[in-house]
Amino acid sequence: MVVYAGQGENKRTMALLWRAHGAVQDADKVSPGPKQGLSVDEIVDAAVELADAEGMNAVSMRTVGKVLGRSGMALYTYVPSKGELVDLMYDRALGELPTRYDVSQGWRSAVVAWADDYWAFFLRHPWVLQVSSARPVLGPNEFASMDTVVRLFDGVELPALLLRRIVGTLANFVRGCVQTIAESRQAPGATGISDEEWWYARSAALAAVVPDFAQRYSALIRLETEGATPPDDDCTPYMERESTEQFKAGLEVLLDGIDASITKAAASAAGSAGAT
Amino acid sequence: MVVYAGQGENKRTMALLWRAHGAVQDADKVSPGPKQGLSVDEIVDAAVELADAEGMNAVSMRTVGKVLGRSGMALYTYVPSKGELVDLMYDRALGELPTRYDVSQGWRSAVVAWADDYWAFFLRHPWVLQVSSARPVLGPNEFASMDTVVRLFDGVELPALLLRRIVGTLANFVRGCVQTIAESRQAPGATGISDEEWWYARSAALAAVVPDFAQRYSALIRLETEGATPPDDDCTPYMERESTEQFKAGLEVLLDGIDASITKAAASAAGSAGAT
DNA sequence: TGCTAACCTCTTACGGTGTAATGGGTTAGG
DNA sequence: CCTAACCCATTACACCGTAAGAGGTTAGCA
Numbered sequence: 384m385v386v387y388a389g390q391g392e393n394k395r396t397m398a399l400l401w402r403a404h405g406a407v408q409d410a411d412k413v414s415p416g417p418k419q420g421l422s423v424d425e426i427v428d429a430a431v432e433l434a435d436a437e438g439m440n441a442v443s444m445r446t447v448g449k450v451l452g453r454s455g456m457a458l459y460t461y462v463p464s465k466g467e468l469v470d471l472m473y474d475r476a477l478g479e480l481p482t483r484y485d486v487s488q489g490w491r492s493a494v495v496a497w498a499d500d501y502w503a504f505f506l507r508h509p510w511v512l513q514v515s516s517a518r519p520v521l522g523p524n525e526f527a528s529m530d531t532v533v534r535l536f537d538g539v540e541l542p543a544l545l546l547r548r549i550v551g552t553l554a555n556f557v558r559g560c561v562q563t564i565a566e567s568r569q570a571p572g573a574t575g576i577s578d579e580e581w582w583y584a585r586s587a588a589l590a591a592v593v594p595d596f597a598q599r600y601s602a603l604i605r606l607e608t609e610g611a612t613p614p615d616d617d618c619t620p621y622m623e624r625e626s627t628e629q630f631k632a633g634l635e636v637l638l639d640g641i642d643a644s645i646t647k648a649a650a651s652a653a654g655s656a657g658a659t
Numbered sequence: 660m661v662v663y664a665g666q667g668e669n670k671r672t673m674a675l676l677w678r679a680h681g682a683v684q685d686a687d688k689v690s691p692g693p694k695q696g697l698s699v700d701e702i703v704d705a706a707v708e709l710a711d712a713e714g715m716n717a718v719s720m721r722t723v724g725k726v727l728g729r730s731g732m733a734l735y736t737y738v739p740s741k742g743e744l745v746d747l748m749y750d751r752a753l754g755e756l757p758t759r760y761d762v763s764q765g766w767r768s769a770v771v772a773w774a775d776d777y778w779a780f781f782l783r784h785p786w787v788l789q790v791s792s793a794r795p796v797l798g799p800n801e802f803a804s805m806d807t808v809v810r811l812f813d814g815v816e817l818p819a820l821l822l823r824r825i826v827g828t829l830a831n832f833v834r835g836c837v838q839t840i841a842e843s844r845q846a847p848g849a850t851g852i853s854d855e856e857w858w859y860a861r862s863a864a865l866a867a868v869v870p871d872f873a874q875r876y877s878a879l880i881r882l883e884t885e886g887a888t889p890p891d892d893d894c895t896p897y898m899e900r901e902s903t904e905q906f907k908a909g910l911e912v913l914l915d916g917i918d919a920s921i922t923k924a925a926a927s928a929a930g931s932a933g934a935t
Numbered sequence: 936t937g938c939t940a941a942c943c944t945c946t947t948a949c950g951g952t953g954t955a956a957t958g959g960g961t962t963a964g965g
Numbered sequence: 966c967c968t969a970a971c972c973c974a975t976t977a978c979a980c981c982g983t984a985a986g987a988g989g990t991t992a993g994c995a
Contacts, residue, residue, distance in 0.1 A: 393860050393861050393863075393864035394864045394867065394868075396864070397861075397864040397865055397867070397868040397869075398868055401868045401869055417960080417961045417962055417963090417970095417971065417972055417973090418961090418962080418971095418972090419971090419972075420972075420973085421972095443951085443952060443953080444952085444953065444954080445951090445952080445953095453973075453974085454973070454974050454975080455953085455954090455974095456954080456955095456973070456974065456975085457972075457973050457974075459954075459973095460971085460972055460973075464953080464954080465952095465953065465954090515842045516838060516839055516842060521861055521862070521865055523869075523875075526872075526875070526876050526879060527875075527876070529876075529879055530875075530876045530877075530878045530879045533878040533879060533882055534878045537878075543881070543882050543885035544908075545908060546882060547882055547905075548904065548905045548908035548909055548912075549908075549909070549912060551905045551909065552832070552836075552905065552908075552909035552912060552913070555831075555832065555835030555836060555838075555909070556828070556831065556832065556835065558835055559831030559832065559834055559835040560828075560831060562831075566791045584669050585669050585673075585797055586797070587669075588669035588670045588672070588673040589673055589797055591670065591673070592670075592673040592674055592677045593673075593677055593799075596802075599799075599802070599803075599806075600802050600803070600805075600806045601806075602806050602809040602810045602813075603802060603805055603806045603809060605819070606809055606819050606822060606823055609819035628824065629823075629824045629827045629828065632821060632824035632825075632828075633824055633825070633827065633828035633831070635916075635920075636824075636825060636828060636913070636916040636917060636919070636920050637828070637912070637913060637916050638916070639915070639916040639919035639920065640911075640912040640913050640914070640915040640916025640917070640919070641912060641916070642919075643912070643915035643916070643918075643919065644911075644912050644915065691939090691940065691941045691942065691990095691991060691992040691993065693941095693942060693943050693944085693989080693990040693991055693992095694942095694943090694990090694991080695942090695943075696943075696944085697943095719980080719981060719982080720981085720982065720983080721980090721981080721982090729944075729945090730944070730945055730946080731981095731982085731983090732944075732945065732946085732983080732984095733943075733944050733945075735983075736942085736943060736944075740982080740983080741982065741983090936995100937994100937995090938993105938994085938995080939992100939993090939994085939995105940991100940992095940993095940994105941990100941991090941992085941993105942989105942990080942991080942992100943988105943989085943990075943991100944987105944988090944989080944990100945986105945987085945988085945989100946985105946986085946987080946988100947984105947985085947986085947987095948983100948984085948985080948986105949982105949983090949984085949985105950981100950982100950983105951980100951981075951982090952979100952980075952981070953978105953979095953980090954977100954978090954979100955976105955977085955978085956975100956976085956977080956978105957974100957975080957976080957977100958973105958974090958975085958976100959972105959973090959974085959975100960971105960972085960973085960974100961970100961971085961972080961973100962969100962970090962971085962972100963968100963969090963970085963971100964967105964968090964969090964970105965966100965967090965968085965969105
């Protein structure tokens with residue numbers, strides 16, 4: 384279930400996101416009627432906890448309400464719709480990300496540290512990947528996390544436009560890598576059969592149906608036999624180990640590419656400086 | 660809505676995927692009863708068409724059935740569950756991808772051509788991104804597309820393990836880039852307000868709520884003002900143009916990184932060859 | 936020809952979703 | 966104390982995937 388950001392009244396959404404919990408209703412407003420038995424924070428906390436534990440599919444208005452001992456509809460007093468709740472969950476989770484990295488040792492080590500944190504973050508909150516990234520939520524922590532990535536390159540000479548794209552590519556890269564793991568953890572069979580069992584059953588069925596596999600996909604077969612993942616003793620599922628390795632290796636490749644970009648940019652800057 | 664691959668009886672699924680439409684029931688079986696009024700192909704076609712036109716959310720058993728003039732339940736005669744139908748849609752769509760690229764001019768131009776095709780493919784079928792990538796479908800076209808990517812590097816000297824990771828990173832990269840566009844096209848507001856309008860309304864609300872934005876996110880602001888996307892005359896939505904530019908630039912960076920990997924691999928191969 | 940068994944399809948039903956509408960209980964200010 | 970505002974629950978509606986069962990259709994056999 385990909386959940387789209389609610390696009391209700393933007394103003395109320397923004398007020399909720401930017402910690403205007405007190406200022407949602409214009410502060411000086413009188414308020415007869417019973418006190419609120421809940422708070423937006425409580426609701427978001429409960430929803431995040433639920434999503435962490437049982438996946439985004441388990442998060443419904445009713446289930447969140449049940450956790451808090453209310454009906455599902457009660458939440459609509461605090462939050463305009465489920466979309467906004469998801470926005471709040473998203474931005475709240477992002478708040479966990481570190482915002483400072485040491486760039487004194489150069490950008491490369493800083494980027495690696497950031498990527499590791501980002502990676503771990505998604506593993507802690509896999510459901511975040513299901514929140515639509517099309518239209519940013521524009522919450523405080525989303526901006527903070529973006530700001531943080533940009534500051535990784537603080538001392539580096541790069542055209543702003545190129546830097547923007549590099550930053551985007553880095554974020555995309557981590558997201559893409561971790562998605563495989565995250566989804567396999569949330570898959571319905573996650574509790575039940577393991578990756579290994581699934582693969583075994585599935586590829587057995589495959590072999591039965593497609594006897595000429597090796598001929599049809601010779602390049603794949605060659606890659607698989609030559610470059611089999613070494614059976615690293617620890618017992619993390621196959622898919623996760625594979626993805627982790629790909630993350631590490633892919634990051635190095637990407638960093639080399641960024642390095643090349645920086646070198647090029649420096650050369651062109653020097654060239655134009657020399658020309659003037 | 661992220662849809663997970665059905666994990667029903669693997670054998671039947673595999674038979675369906677690998678075009679064993681005739682061989683689903685063991686060929687020599689007698690068959691009293693009415694002829695099938697539909698075929699798996701028809702159903703998958705209709706579902707893909709629906710998904711292309713109105714997004715994955717519009718694809719339900721009932722809606723697909725309606726397109727074909729049947730009830731939703733009628734489809735269960737042909738397909739064990741919705742999960743398998745999604746698998747079939749996925750593999751069928753992948754069948755559109757080209758499988759041959761000219762590597763005679765070097766790997767780099769071939770990879771660029773492939774990336775463009777892959778990109779365009781996802782734009783044609785944005786819903787494919789919503790199909791879980793955790794547990795591959797293992798259909799013929801999925802393997803074919805992977806095989807194709809591997810063959811882009813046919814003449815290149817790279818350790819198999821590294822090549823596998825590079826290939827994975829490339830695929831992840833394109834997926835990640837296109838996701839932004841794809842989701843923005845499928846977003847519920849896609850028919851209604853445009854990207855520009857949304858951004859305008861949303862950031863107006865933002866400015867009202869957060870007056871100290873520029874101080875809190877100075878790095879972002881600097882990036883935004885210095886590296887503003889040039890207003891390229893054509894009228895594609897802001898988000899799409901931005902994403903496309905990021906795709907192009909990011910790909911170049913990534914290719915530079917791959918180049919570096921190849922150089923390194925060659926050096927290490929030469930080194931070890933010289934050492935022995 | 937008529938029967939039977941297998942098969943296709945539809946209807947109904949169940950538990951789930953998000954949320955609009957309604958109404959009752961609680962509490963502050965006048 | 967009354968009233969108006971507010972919190973919350975109930976009910977209801979339209980959707981979802983699919984289990985269960987009923988009824989029509991057809992091939993093969995007697």
